[in-house]
Amino acid sequence: MSLRIKKGIPLIDQYDKNCMWGGKFGGNFVPETLKKPIDDLTKLFEKLRKDKSFLKERDDYFKNYVGSPTPLIRLDNLTDYLGGAQIWAKVVSENPGTAHKVYNVLVHCLMARRAGKKYVCTDTGAGMNGKNLAMVGKMLGLKVKIFMGLVDIKRQKKNVDVMKKYGAEVVPVTTGSQTLVDAVSECMRYFVANCDTTHLVVGSAVGPAIWIRICAWSAAQISRELIVQIKEEFGKIPKKLKLLNCIGGGSSALGFWNEFIDYDKKQVELIGVEAGGSKKSKKHAAPLTNGSKIGILHGSAQYVIQDADGQIGETESISAGLDYPGISAIHCFLKDTKRARYTSATDEEALNAYKLVSKFENISPSLEPSHAFAEAIRIAPKLSKDTVLIINSCGHSLKDSIIIKSKLGYYTE
Amino acid sequence: MKSEIQLAFENCKKEKRPALITYTVASDPNKKKSLEILKSLAKYADILELGFPHSTPIGDGGQIQTSSHRAIKNGFKMKDAFQIVKSFKKTEKNKPVILMGYYNMIFQYGENKFLIDCKKSGVSGIICVDLPWPENKIFAKKCKKKSIVFVQLLAPTTTKERMKKIIRDSDSMNYLISILGTTGSKLKVSPKKILENYNKIKRINPKKNLVIGFGITDSTISSFKSASGLVVGSLLCKTITNSLKMRINPATKLLKTVYNLKKKII
Numbered sequence: 001m002s003l004r005i006k007k008g009i010p011l012i013d014q015y016d017k018n019c020m021w022g023g024k025f026g027g028n029f030v031p032e033t034l035k036k037p038i039d040d041l042t043k044l045f046e047k048l049r050k051d052k053s054f055l056k057e058r059d060d061y062f063k064n065y066v067g068s069p070t071p072l073i074r075l076d077n078l079t080d081y082l083g084g085a086q087i088w089a090k091v092v093s094e095n096p097g098t099a100h101k102v103y104n105v106l107v108h109c110l111m112a113r114r115a116g117k118k119y120v121c122t123d124t125g126a127g128m129n130g131k132n133l134a135m136v137g138k139m140l141g142l143k144v145k146i147f148m149g150l151v152d153i154k155r156q157k158k159n160v161d162v163m164k165k166y167g168a169e170v171v172p173v174t175t176g177s178q179t180l181v182d183a184v185s186e187c188m189r190y191f192v193a194n195c196d197t198t199h200l201v202v203g204s205a206v207g208p209a210i211w212i213r214i215c216a217w218s219a220a221q222i223s224r225e226l227i228v229q230i231k232e233e234f235g236k237i238p239k240k241l242k243l244l245n246c247i248g249g250g251s252s253a254l255g256f257w258n259e260f261i262d263y264d265k266k267q268v269e270l271i272g273v274e275a276g277g278s279k280k281s282k283k284h285a286a287p288l289t290n291g292s293k294i295g296i297l298h299g300s301a302q303y304v305i306q307d308a309d310g311q312i313g314e315t316e317s318i319s320a321g322l323d324y325p326g327i328s329a330i331h332c333f334l335k336d337t338k339r340a341r342y343t344s345a346t347d348e349e350a351l352n353a354y355k356l357v358s359k360f361e362n363i364s365p366s367l368e369p370s371h372a373f374a375e376a377i378r379i380a381p382k383l384s385k386d387t388v389l390i391i392n393s394c395g396h397s398l399k400d401s402i403i404i405k406s407k408l409g410y411y412t413e
Numbered sequence: 414m415k416s417e418i419q420l421a422f423e424n425c426k427k428e429k430r431p432a433l434i435t436y437t438v439a440s441d442p443n444k445k446k447s448l449e450i451l452k453s454l455a456k457y458a459d460i461l462e463l464g465f466p467h468s469t470p471i472g473d474g475g476q477i478q479t480s481s482h483r484a485i486k487n488g489f490k491m492k493d494a495f496q497i498v499k500s501f502k503k504t505e506k507n508k509p510v511i512l513m514g515y516y517n518m519i520f521q522y523g524e525n526k527f528l529i530d531c532k533k534s535g536v537s538g539i540i541c542v543d544l545p546w547p548e549n550k551i552f553a554k555k556c557k558k559k560s561i562v563f564v565q566l567l568a569p570t571t572t573k574e575r576m577k578k579i580i581r582d583s584d585s586m587n588y589l590i591s592i593l594g595t596t597g598s599k600l601k602v603s604p605k606k607i608l609e610n611y612n613k614i615k616r617i618n619p620k621k622n623l624v625i626g627f628g629i630t631d632s633t634i635s636s637f638k639s640a641s642g643l644v645v646g647s648l649l650c651k652t653i654t655n656s657l658k659m660r661i662n663p664a665t666k667l668l669k670t671v672y673n674l675k676k677k678i679i
Binding site for chain 2: 027028030031032037175185188189193293295296298299306308310311
């Protein structure tokens with residue numbers, strides 16, 4: 001049976017009684033202890049998403065704190081240089097948290113407050129999620145605990161400094177590969193032990209179904225802004241539009257694409273770009289591109305890098321934010337329904353994209369969106385001038401300054 | 414016919430003591446040694462849980478994580494778990510073994526093939542950490558058909574209404590997670606409180622064997638004598654880790670550990 005997307009229904013609601021998309025992605029593969037907290041959170045979310053005072057509160061913060069809308073700009077120099085499709089960027093990183101993570105974090109913190117929880121915990125890879133939770137948590141008077149792999153703490157030190165500045169506790173995770181996958185596991189373990197007092201913020205659209213749904217619902221703000229901006233700019237939705245987004249867990253892409261799901265894919269193509277890892281290495285973080293099998297990771301069935309036995313495989317990427325063996329269940333659903341197309345870019349291609357974009361344009365994408373720019377650079381020259389490519393520039397490069405400097409010999413903010 | 418697990422509980426009941434249930438990880442520290450460890454434990458334990466290690470164990474604390482990583486690093490493959498059980502059952506015919514682990518391993522192996530190999534090797538029961546009720550209904554039914562006990566887990570957060578439904582669908586053995594936490598956590602709640610909760614659950618269906626796990630060590634075990642069974646895991650994994658550090662045979666060391674545990678619940 002082929003999978004189908006239902007029109008007019010939000011993707012986050014297209015799941016079955018087992019909380020699975022397409023009958024095989026998502027679900028709640030969790031220890032018994034988490035069943036009740038998941039039920040409670042689901043009830044709270046269903047109540048609040050219909051609660052006008054909550055929505056107003058959310059929108060006020062989006063407008064006055066995050067700053068809405070984030071800019072949509074035409075990259076004239078890059079467009080001229082590549083000589084093909086028009087290239088645009090939605091500079092989502094133009095917000096106080098310098099990444100799209102702020103939306104999910106804000107919604108979770110507002111929910112935690114409504115639930116009367118004073119503590120919030122989260123995982124972080126690149127540190128963008130951690131930084132945002134530290135920032136928003138402090139503003140809203142919540143105590144913040146952040147789990148981060150030791151490898152990531154070293155390579156994203158700038159963000160760690162910011163987290164600490166905001167008063168968050170950063171817990172180094174030293175198990176396994178000491179990256180995002182281990183941070184998520186450790187954070188879940190902490191939540192299992194403290195679910196009576198603590199609100200868990202999962203940093204991407206992964207984990208048990210309710211966290212996937214809240215994350216995608218929150219990030220959809222990007223898309224709501226974008227569709228208005230596109231109509232203002234072009235008068236209508238262009239005939240040939242392509243929305244490019246990097247994919248780690250997949251939260252920014254779900255936010256970026258949300259309003260465009262029902263458009264025909266011939267008109268609005270959705271392109272997800274995974275982390276292909278180093279050209280010289282066999283390891284990667286691209287389960288969709290490389291045909292990984294369905295498995296269960298962090299409570300959710302998804303395409304995941306694993307061996308024949310079901311042990312989760314090690315990943316490799318220059319960008320800490322994409323360095324995750326799994327992928328949001330909703331992206332698996334979008335892949336199998338063929339609504340989105342997935343590909344990958346290597347470390348080298350992403351670095352090269354950073355180099356070109358920061359040279360030609362007045363923006364400085366982090367290594368995560370640089371993967372999406374890499375795909376744009378690959379395809380733009382082959383496309384007609386009336387094709388519009390929009391890249392979600394969902395993170396700012398400052399956090400990567402050390403890596404970029406070590407690879408390119410310089411860094412431009 | 415009564416299952417080996419049921420018979421083990423009945424024997425313990427006759428002796429007016431809880432069943433002693435141990436947990437160790439297959440292939441920790443290696444395949445051969447873990448079999449030797451099982452044989453040591455079998456001298457005093459009533460039921461043996463054998464974990465199949467997973468790389469991403471979200472329900473386990475530090476000690477079991479260390480054992481799991483050691484086993485995987487030493488080349489553990491799923492088929493090894495069955496071979497260990499099969500060899501063990503050759504000499505310990507009546508001692509029930511329960512396989513315990515995470516669902517992805519069963520899923521990749523294939524539920525049906527997994528159960529066939531359980532049956533072939535002599536596995537009596539299964540605990541799946543991250544396949545809760547009602548998601549486990551279909552798999553639990555398959556277990557029942559093969560006369561393998563699917564052990565349901567109950568947690569401090571499980572509501573009474575949910576408890577009733579889970580117990581209604583359960584086989585002869587259920588597992589109460591004592592506290593909010595991962596395996597090997599410190600008991601944050603007094604044994605008295607845990608037993609109060611235990612007794613409430615036990616009353617839902619007194620015929621079902623209800624065991625307590627998480628945080629059971631040599632210093633806490635004697636407080637829980639009234640339970641049907643008690644699971645000790647992290648303490649044993651820690652003992653293996655320490656034995657390896659001190660270059661002594663973990664199987665010998667564990668024999669003493671399990672003897673001491675048993676002495677405290679007789």
